[in-house]
Amino acid sequence: xxxxxxxxxxxxxxxxxGEGAWPSAGDLGLAAEVGAELGEDGAALLAAxxxxxxxxxxxxxxxxxxxxxxxxxxAFERLVAAAYTAYYVDARVRRVVEQExxxxxxxxxxxxxxxxxxxxxxxERQRARQPFWRRP
Amino acid sequence: xxxALRATVAIVGAGASGAAVAWRLARAGIDVxxxxxxxxxxxARSPSRGHGWERALQTRFHPDPNIRRAKEDYPVAAEDTxxxxxxxxxxxxxxxxxxxxxxxxxxxxxxxxxxxxxxxDWPVSYDELERWYDLNDEMTGVAGLAGDPGNPPRLAPRxxxxxxxxxxxxxxxxxxxxxxxxxxxxxxxxxxxxPGRAPCNNCGPCGVGCVRGARASNDNTYWPAAIAAGAxxxxxxRVTRLATAEAGRRIGAIEFVDATGERRxxxxxxxxxxxxxxxxxRLLLASADAHHPRGLANGSGLVGxxxxxxxxxxxxxxxxxxxxxxxGPFACALYSQEFYETDAARGCVRxxxxxxxxxxxxxxxxLGGYMRRIGWGRGHHREFARQxxxxxxxxVTAEDLPEEANRVTLDPVRVDAAGVPAPRLSYRLxxxxxxxxxxxxxxxxxxxxxxxxxxxxxxxxxxxxxxxxLGTARMGEDPSSSVVGPDGRCHEVANLAIADGSVFVxxxxxxxxxxxxxxxxxxxxxxxxxxxxxG
Ligand SMILES: Cc1cc2nc3c(=O)[nH]c(=O)nc-3n(C[C@H](O)[C@H](O)[C@H](O)COP(=O)(O)OP(=O)(O)OC[C@H]3O[C@@H](n4cnc5c(N)ncnc54)[C@H](O)[C@@H]3O)c2cc1C
Ligand code: SF4
Numbered sequence: 001x002x003x004x005x006x007x008x009x010x011x012x013x014x015x016x017x018g019e020g021a022w023p024s025a026g027d028l029g030l031a032a033e034v035g036a037e038l039g040e041d042g043a044a045l046l047a048a049x050x051x052x053x054x055x056x057x058x059x060x061x062x063x064x065x066x067x068x069x070x071x072x073x074x075a076f077e078r079l080v081a082a083a084y085t086a087y088y089v090d091a092r093v094r095r096v097v098e099q100e101x102x103x104x105x106x107x108x109x110x111x112x113x114x115x116x117x118x119x120x121x122x123x124e125r126q127r128a129r130q131p132f133w134r135r136p
Numbered sequence: 137x138x139x140a141l142r143a144t145v146a147i148v149g150a151g152a153s154g155a156a157v158a159w160r161l162a163r164a165g166i167d168v169x170x171x172x173x174x175x176x177x178x179x180a181r182s183p184s185r186g187h188g189w190e191r192a193l194q195t196r197f198h199p200d201p202n203i204r205r206a207k208e209d210y211p212v213a214a215e216d217t218x219x220x221x222x223x224x225x226x227x228x229x230x231x232x233x234x235x236x237x238x239x240x241x242x243x244x245x246x247x248x249x250x251x252x253x254x255x256x257d258w259p260v261s262y263d264e265l266e267r268w269y270d271l272n273d274e275m276t277g278v279a280g281l282a283g284d285p286g287n288p289p290r291l292a293p294r295x296x297x298x299x300x301x302x303x304x305x306x307x308x309x310x311x312x313x314x315x316x317x318x319x320x321x322x323x324x325x326x327x328x329x330x331p332g333r334a335p336c337n338n339c340g341p342c343g344v345g346c347v348r349g350a351r352a353s354n355d356n357t358y359w360p361a362a363i364a365a366g367a368x369x370x371x372x373x374r375v376t377r378l379a380t381a382e383a384g385r386r387i388g389a390i391e392f393v394d395a396t397g398e399r400r401x402x403x404x405x406x407x408x409x410x411x412x413x414x415x416x417x418r419l420l421l422a423s424a425d426a427h428h429p430r431g432l433a434n435g436s437g438l439v440g441x442x443x444x445x446x447x448x449x450x451x452x453x454x455x456x457x458x459x460x461x462x463x464g465p466f467a468c469a470l471y472s473q474e475f476y477e478t479d480a481a482r483g484c485v486r487x488x489x490x491x492x493x494x495x496x497x498x499x500x501x502x503l504g505g506y507m508r509r510i511g512w513g514r515g516h517h518r519e520f521a522r523q524x525x526x527x528x529x530x531x532v533t534a535e536d537l538p539e540e541a542n543r544v545t546l547d548p549v550r551v552d553a554a555g556v557p558a559p560r561l562s563y564r565l566x567x568x569x570x571x572x573x574x575x576x577x578x579x580x581x582x583x584x585x586x587x588x589x590x591x592x593x594x595x596x597x598x599x600x601x602x603x604x605x606l607g608t609a610r611m612g613e614d615p616s617s618s619v620v621g622p623d624g625r626c627h628e629v630a631n632l633a634i635a636d637g638s639v640f641v642x643x644x645x646x647x648x649x650x651x652x653x654x655x656x657x658x659x660x661x662x663x664x665x666x667x668x669x670x671g
Binding site: 119134 | 312327460513521
């Protein structure tokens with residue numbers, strides 16, 4: 001793994017650390033994808049990290065990233081967007097999403113979800129109302 | 137140069153309005169040709185078949201052409217507006233990307249000057265338009281329910297309404313508890329089969345295309361019928377200019393660049409612009425010539441002016457139970473028009489619609505689609521679990537009043553791939569619109585609390601909500617204060633008509649496409665009558 005990839009993994013693991021069933025984004029091999037998405041912004045963000053970032057403790061890593069976020073908000077926002085996207089479309093994370101929230105670990109199609117009939121009884125009160133649209 | 141194409145009527149743009157006009161004219165036996173800069177979208181291969189659908193929403197299905205930058209898009213100069221453009225180019229236009237919420241304007245929307253003393257009345261009434269609304273419903277395939285006390289009586293929709301889902305049921309009970317109106321949405325979505333189209337299976341992300349053809353998108357409604365009736369559609373054809381003839385009184389030819397990059401022309405008896413409320417004024421302005429130095433048909437100076445959007449606020453409730461808002465068409469469930477009409481006590485005129493949006497997928501939730509981006513770092517996963525699948529949203533859609541300073545012009549620098557200047561949007565949110573939004577935010581928050589939300593998050597003005605471009609070539613009787621007449625024909629250019637939302641006089645507070653299409657059908661019938669054919 002190139003040093004940049006290792007550093008990007010450390011950044012990803014700080015943005016989305018492992019917790020309970022949730023894997024750390026730094027352990028999923030997403031660095032190359034996120035790096036490619038960011039292009040030069042990614043290299044510039046990594047270059048702005050303090051020396052030895054990967055070996056700092058969690059508090060210090062978070063603090064370092066908050067400083068970069070304050071200094072370069074637009075580029076940092078792109079980093080966060082790329083990281084979240086890569087993380088939440090990953091099959092391993094989708095499995096945890098299902099386990100933790102019940103959201104099915106499958107694409108919307110072709111199965112879809114049940115199209116239950118509309119329950120007209122819900123409209124009882126609305127149906128009792130007189131027309132209230134304004135006649136010109 | 138290759139020989140000019142010929143047709144009786146040539147249409148620019150194959151979106152919602154162009155498709156309706158093409159069908160109506162072809163069906164009347166008129167030789168129609170439509171030029172569309174985009175192509176066909178293969179919805180059977182929609183990203184909704186894979187986990188990557190949420191990535192697709194941010195890339196090739198992103199609503200903003202400046203972010204998407206597909207080959208069929210054109211750049212939009214949007215630095216001078218808080219509301220970024222949302223549009224989609226291809227056979228079906230914006231309806232390839234839309235939410236398919238399908239309400240009509242109300243009768244009062246056509247009479248705002250008489251009723252409220254603001255803006256202008258339309259030269260057409262709801263009653264006159266009704267039969268084209270009905271025809272459009274029939275062609276589109278609409279799910280919904282007759283009997284809404286907030287709107288005039290009308291024919292029963294073809295299909296029963298979409299299910300509300302748990303979020304919708306809770307919101308409905310919230311509205312009921314407050315004694316406020318709600319009604320299941322009219323949706324341009326099938327809940328029963330129709331030849332060639334399967335009913336909705338509640339999958340959710342209509343914005344990346346519907347593999348079942350349940351969601352109407354004009355490539356699956358009007359276009360197949362138009363082509364069967366003989367209409368010709370040229371895709372990959374980017375119109376660059378309308379060239380006048382007879383000392384500027386008529387359009388002589390449409391100039392375009394075809395899919396191979398060749399510059400070509402269409403000659404026709406009649407021209408219909410259907411490039412939407414941004415693309416149409418852009419073409420009129422870009423076609424300025426010695427007879428029309430300020431832009432075609434622009435003697436009134438109003439081409440591009442009076443741009444109206446529907447400024448939108450987003451109010452989301454977080455509940456302490458699963459609502460599973462990912463199930464069901466994201467934009468169609470229910471709406472409230474309790475606050476649709478003017479009430480002087482609010483300190484502003486006109487009103488708002490509250491429209492429910494269901495939930496978002498995991499990526500959009502994390503990125504804060506309807507809310508705020510979830511923070512990174514420790515605590516992220518906890519917050520994700522608190523929000524995900526536990527939200528329901530109300531958008532506040534405000535009626536935007538026409539203001540001449542809000543406008544589409546041509547950018548002096550940027551051009552599209554064919555060298556046509558990019559449109560430039562200059563827009564400020566009016567005081568009345570801001571008041572309406574604030575009023576609507578307060579009501580939406582109350583409704584969500586009444587529905588049981590434990591937390592309510594407000595986005596006071598959605599940045600990516602420039603999906604309705606209205607009013608930029610308004611309709612009217614008087615050539616000094618309008619661009620087109622009541623039948624959609626330009627006052628100054630006898631064989632040119634406009635079919636899209638540019639012609640709106642005011643915006644109402646509902647999604648505009650049913651009205652755009654009803655007007656387009658009515659205009660097509662007027663053209664057919666002029667050409668001596670019955671509509
Ligand atoms: C994300 C999103 C959600 C929406 N949701 C809803 C909703 O729920 N309900 C609703 O009522 N409306 C909705 N809309 C709006 C709806 O899509 C539009 O109102 C409708 O498509 C407008 O129809 P139109 O014919 O005026 O233009 P469009 O459908 O935009 O079609 C214009 C066509 O003209 C073509 N064109 C433009 N310029 C040129 C040129 N120079 N040469 C050749 N071709 C050209 C374009 O490529 C395009 O295909 C939504 C839109 C978006 C983007
Ligand atoms: S929710 Fe229904 S209409 Fe929307 S894409 Fe899925 S099947 Fe099609």
